[in-house]
Amino acid sequence: MFSYLKGFITNIVFNNNRSILILEVNNIGYEVQVPPRFSRQLEVNLEKEIQIFTHFHIRDDQQFLYGFSSSAQRDLFRQLIAISGIGCQSAIALIDTLGLEDLVQAIVTGNIRQLSKTPGIGQKTAERIALELKTKLSQWRVSAGVSINNNGFPNEEIMADLEMTLLALGYTNSEIQQAISVISQDNLLQKNPHVEEWIRSAIAFLSFNG
Structure with a gap:
C-alpha cells in the first residue's frame, strides 16, 4: 500500500523498547515504528525532510506502519516475517541488532551463533531462519546490492x-x-x-x- 513516505520528523518516541517516529506528510502525522539504531541516526534530522521506506502491516483489527532506511532493509524485513514464528518485532530486533549486511551474512553463511545474539531469537529459531532464507538471500543480495564478506568473521x-x-x-x-x-x-x-x-x-x- 505504501512504498515510502517523504516528510518531516516532528518527534521520536520510545515506548516499551520500541522507537516510534512521528512523520508529518502533507499535514498528516504518521506513526512509524523504526529500528532503534535507525531512530538514533534520525535524531539529528528533527524537522528535516527525510524519506523512509515503509511496510504496512495488518494484524487482526490493528494496522501498523514500519519504516526503514533503505528498500533493501524493508525487503529483508518482509522476507523475515514470511517465516513461520517470526513476527514483526523479532524481525525489527534482528535488523537492529546485526544491521543489514551482517544479518544477511549471518543467514547466508549459516552463522547460528551470530543470529542468536538477537534478543528473543533462540538457536532453533535461528536455524529455521538460516534454513529458509539462505538460498533466497544468496540470490537476492546480488540484485539488492548488499555486499557481504563470507570469510570476515572469526571462527x-x-x-x-x-x-x-x-x-x-x-x-x-x-x-x-x-x-x-x-x-x-x-x-x-x-x-x-x-x-x-x-x-x-x-x-x-x-x-x-x-
Whole structure:
C-alpha cells in the first residue's frame, strides 16, 4: 500500500523498547515504528525532510506502519516475517541488532551463533531462519546490492573467547558487535588464528571510538 513516505520528523518516541517516529506528510502525522539504531541516526534530522521506506502491516483489527532506511532493509524485513514464528518485532530486533549486511551474512553463511545474539531469537529459531532464507538471500543480495564478506568473521571458538573477554572488561553487547563487525574487515586479521590479536584489535577500536 505504501512504498515510502517523504516528510518531516516532528518527534521520536520510545515506548516499551520500541522507537516510534512521528512523520508529518502533507499535514498528516504518521506513526512509524523504526529500528532503534535507525531512530538514533534520525535524531539529528528533527524537522528535516527525510524519506523512509515503509511496510504496512495488518494484524487482526490493528494496522501498523514500519519504516526503514533503505528498500533493501524493508525487503529483508518482509522476507523475515514470511517465516513461520517470526513476527514483526523479532524481525525489527534482528535488523537492529546485526544491521543489514551482517544479518544477511549471518543467514547466508549459516552463522547460528551470530543470529542468536538477537534478543528473543533462540538457536532453533535461528536455524529455521538460516534454513529458509539462505538460498533466497544468496540470490537476492546480488540484485539488492548488499555486499557481504563470507570469510570476515572469526571462527566460533575465537568469537566466543573474544566476546567473553570483552564482556568481562565491561563492554556492552552493542559495542562488542560493532567492534567485531569493523575489525573483521581487516584482511590480515582474518587470517590470524590467535584470539589475542583479535582481542587486541577490538580493544584498540573500542578505546579509540569510546
